[in-house]
Amino acid sequence: xxxxxxxxxxxxxxxxxxxxxxxxxxxxxxxxxxxxxxxxxxxxxxxxxxxxxxxxxxxxxxxxxxxxxxxxxxxxxxx
Amino acid sequence: xxxxxxxxxxxxxxxxxxxxxxxxxxxxxxxxxxxxxxxxxxxxxxxxxxxxxxxxxxxxxxxxxxxxxxxxxxxxxxxxxxxxxxxxxxxxxxxxxxxxxxxxxxxxxxxxxxxxxxxxxxxxxxxxxxxxxxxxxxxxxxxxxxxxxxxxxxxxxxxxxxxxxxxxxxxxxxxxxxxxxxxxxxxxxxxxxxxxxxxxxxxxxxxxxxxxxxxxxxxxxxxxxxxxxxxxxxxxxxxxxxxxxxxxxxxxxxxxxxxxxxxxxxxxxxxxxxxxxxxxxxxxxxxxxxxxxxxxxxxxxxxxxxxxxxxxxxxxxxxxxxxxxxxxxxxxxxxxxxxxxxxxxxxxxxxxxxxxxxxxxxxxxxxxxxxxxxxxxxxxxxxxxxxxxxxxxxxxxxxxxxxxxxxxxxxxxxxxxxxxxxxxxxxxxxxxxxxxxxxxxxxxxxxxxxxxxxxxxxxxxxxxxxxx
Numbered sequence: 001x002x003x004x005x006x007x008x009x010x011x012x013x014x015x016x017x018x019x020x021x022x023x024x025x026x027x028x029x030x031x032x033x034x035x036x037x038x039x040x041x042x043x044x045x046x047x048x049x050x051x052x053x054x055x056x057x058x059x060x061x062x063x064x065x066x067x068x069x070x071x072x073x074x075x076x077x078x079x
Numbered sequence: 080x081x082x083x084x085x086x087x088x089x090x091x092x093x094x095x096x097x098x099x100x101x102x103x104x105x106x107x108x109x110x111x112x113x114x115x116x117x118x119x120x121x122x123x124x125x126x127x128x129x130x131x132x133x134x135x136x137x138x139x140x141x142x143x144x145x146x147x148x149x150x151x152x153x154x155x156x157x158x159x160x161x162x163x164x165x166x167x168x169x170x171x172x173x174x175x176x177x178x179x180x181x182x183x184x185x186x187x188x189x190x191x192x193x194x195x196x197x198x199x200x201x202x203x204x205x206x207x208x209x210x211x212x213x214x215x216x217x218x219x220x221x222x223x224x225x226x227x228x229x230x231x232x233x234x235x236x237x238x239x240x241x242x243x244x245x246x247x248x249x250x251x252x253x254x255x256x257x258x259x260x261x262x263x264x265x266x267x268x269x270x271x272x273x274x275x276x277x278x279x280x281x282x283x284x285x286x287x288x289x290x291x292x293x294x295x296x297x298x299x300x301x302x303x304x305x306x307x308x309x310x311x312x313x314x315x316x317x318x319x320x321x322x323x324x325x326x327x328x329x330x331x332x333x334x335x336x337x338x339x340x341x342x343x344x345x346x347x348x349x350x351x352x353x354x355x356x357x358x359x360x361x362x363x364x365x366x367x368x369x370x371x372x373x374x375x376x377x378x379x380x381x382x383x384x385x386x387x388x389x390x391x392x393x394x395x396x397x398x399x400x401x402x403x404x405x406x407x408x409x410x411x412x413x414x415x416x417x418x419x420x421x422x423x424x425x426x427x428x429x430x431x432x433x434x435x436x437x438x439x440x441x442x443x444x445x446x447x448x449x450x451x452x453x454x455x456x457x458x459x460x461x462x463x464x465x466x467x468x469x470x471x472x473x474x475x476x477x478x479x480x481x482x483x484x485x486x487x488x489x490x491x492x493x494x495x496x497x498x499x500x501x502x503x504x505x506x507x508x509x510x511x512x513x514x515x516x517x518x519x520x521x522x523x524x525x526x527x528x529x530x531x532x533x534x535x536x537x538x539x540x541x542x543x544x545x546x547x
Contacts, residue, residue: 012248020247027243031161031220039158039225047228047395048158054398054405058227060391061331061498063413064274064491068394072402074284074410 109197113262118461120192120262121269125465127184128489132481143481145488151184152177152492154215158224165219181492182211185500189259192266198256206257210507213240214499229359230392233495234330234351234502241506250507260504264338265458267497268423271331272465273486274494275420276473284410286545290381291414294537298326299422302530310522310529315434316342319426320350321523325530327422328415329354329388334498335419339427339459340434344505349517353527354388362392366399374543380404381542384411386534407546420466427459 012020038044051058060066111119131147145151155174157163165175190204217237220226244250250258280288299322306318319340324333330351337347365387369379380397383404387393390412397408431454473482517523 016248020244023243023247027240031223035223035225036159044225044228048224050398051228051395054394054402056391056394056398056405058230058391058395059221059232060389060394061232061329061495062271062274062390063409063416064487065495066390066394066409066413068398068405068409069413072406074406074413 109195111195112457113196114265114457114461116192116195117262117265117458118269119195120188120266121461121465123188123192124184124266124270124493125273125485125490128485128493131489132484141477141480143477143484145484147180148488150177150180151489152181153495154178154219154222156222156224156227157219161219161223164222177492178215181496182208182215185493185496186211189257189262189266193256193259193262196262198259202253202256203259206254209254210257210500210503211496213237213244213503213507214496216240217499217503218495227391228395230362230389230395231355231359232330232389232391233499235355237499237502238348238351238506238509241503242509242511243506245507245509246511254507258504258507260344260501260508261338263497263501263504264334265456267494267501268335268338269458269461269465270490270494270497271335272420272462273469273482273490275417275462275466275470276482277417277420277466277470278474279470280414280417284414287381287384287407287411287414289545290385290538290541291411291418294385294534294541295326295415295418296422298530298534298537299323301533302326302526305529306522306526310526312522312526314343314346316340317346317349317517317523318526319430320346321353321526322530323422323426324350324354324388325357325527326534327418328390328412329358329392330498331390331416332419332422334501335423335462336426339423339456340430341456345509345513345517348505348509348514349523353523357527357531358387358389358392361387362389362396365396369400375547376401376404377407377546378539378542380407381411381546382535382539384408385415385538385542386531387412390416420463423459424463427456431455 039048054068055071056068057066063069109116128145128147131145132143133146135142135144152174154164165178186204186207190200190207193203194200214237217240218233220236221231221233241250302322302325303318306312306322307315312318316337320333320337320342323336324330326332327336333347333350333354336342337350342350361383365383366379369382374382379400380403383396384393384407387396387408393412394405394409397405428451431451435454469482469486472478475481
């Protein structure tokens with residue numbers, strides 16, 4: 001529970017601060033240790049290279065984000 | 080998203096008419112409703128992108144480019160060093176300038192725009208950089224090549240980062256003024272209209288249109304009906320968001336329909352979490368399944384394009400089978416993407432005409448047109464109008480080059496940042512208990528699995544009929 005001071009600001013309890021530090025540590029470990037280790041796995045490396053080869057944006061939310069669409073013509077003449 | 084002034088318990092809701100009145104009463108200093116303010120902010124950003132377009136002559140062809148293209152963008156992808164996302168490598172220029180440029184423009188526009196909805200300019204101005212910094216962190220994580228290869232999109236990281244703060248030390252009071260989920264989503268959707276080009280559809284594969292436009296609405300309607308009548312999911316908006324993100328195109332469809340049917344923020348989070356989980360599984364599992372089934376690349380591409388939710392994952396899964404499968408899958412998904420405009424408009428119209436009428440216990444007959452207009456989410460009209468205007472521009476001579484300069488080199492970045500800011504805001508405003516409450520009973524998961532099973536069967540049948 002967050003304790004509200006008289007001036008409206010929040011006072012953070014020791015438990016909450018500990019939780020936050022753990023969260024920061026987990027994110028940092030993921031970036032600094034887990035992701036580099038995963039990127040060295042042959043299957044992951046192969047997948048990353050394959051997406052690069054096809055110019056694919058794996059994070060595309062919409063077709064305008066998809067870089068692969070710039071490498072081919074999606075119109076009727078091709079289909 | 081559910082109005083921030085309404086209670087979280089659906090059974091305690093007042094009628095939407097009362098809610099509208101209350102919302103207005105509680106915002107005595109606002110000049111505009113949030114919907115109109117979002118349209119104005121989006122139009123300002125689109126005008127900025129349009130005015131920065133410059134012309135050039137290439138050969139005998141008139142072409143356009145955007146002078147802001149070096150000042151608008153997202154973090155670049157990175158693998159070995161996290162700093163590559165901003166500083167660049169020997170072969171790639173750094174993205175820090177584009178991230179800072181986008182941040183400064185959005186800071187200015189949203190800070191001033193928030194005054195229109197009755198928020199303090201000073202407080203929003205002070206809080207916005209912190210929320211934007213979290214969005215940068217979320218995008219930066221999602222741009223890691225390993226994360227990207229498995230299509231774990233920015234939305235996931237934005238919600239997670241927000242949740243980590245709100246559920247540990249709590250969202251600081253000074254940051255709260257810039258936690259404006261609905262405002263960011265509505266603004267992002269109106270800008271998004273410029274990317275939904277209906278005329279592109281005419282040039283695309285008619286066979287693809289048959290797969291996307293016949294199967295998708297059927298699956299959407301049957302899944303929604305299944306959720307309401309068989310599973311009896313208490314929240315129709317949660318049912319609709321899951322049905323839409325599963326049948327149309329993942330995160331972008333979830334955002335558009337959630338806004339159109341006024342879903343709660345935790346409902347949108349849950350729908351996206353389920354969708355991403357199944358997207359990763361289907362992206363990995365479907366290519367080997369297709370090989371075992373012995374489908375040709377056309378049928379396989381159409382099947383995967385019509386069923387895997389995320390636009391990025393569709394291309395990735397298709398490429399595992401070959402160039403042709405990737406092209407067909409991406410084209411099918413592109414056609415589904417364009418369906419978002421029609422779906423969000425139809426959902427908004429259906430919601431104000433039927434669903435809100437049914438939940439309003441004081442009313443039994445069909446609401447009058449004036450009432451429908453009052454309840455209708457106006458930003459959806461902004462979204463559709465922007466889409467129509469940009470579709471018309473795209474048809475004209477050199478229109479495609481002009482739209483590319485405005486959208487691809489400009490407004491697309493604003494849309495992406497608006498949605499990311501919205502997801503960070505959702506995380507900052509949600510606690511784990513609210514999220515857990517949505518999963519209770521497992522009905523959302525059952526709904527997704529049932530709907531996706533129907534989608535897989537119908538899409539395969541249609542893909543085989545038209546591409547086989």
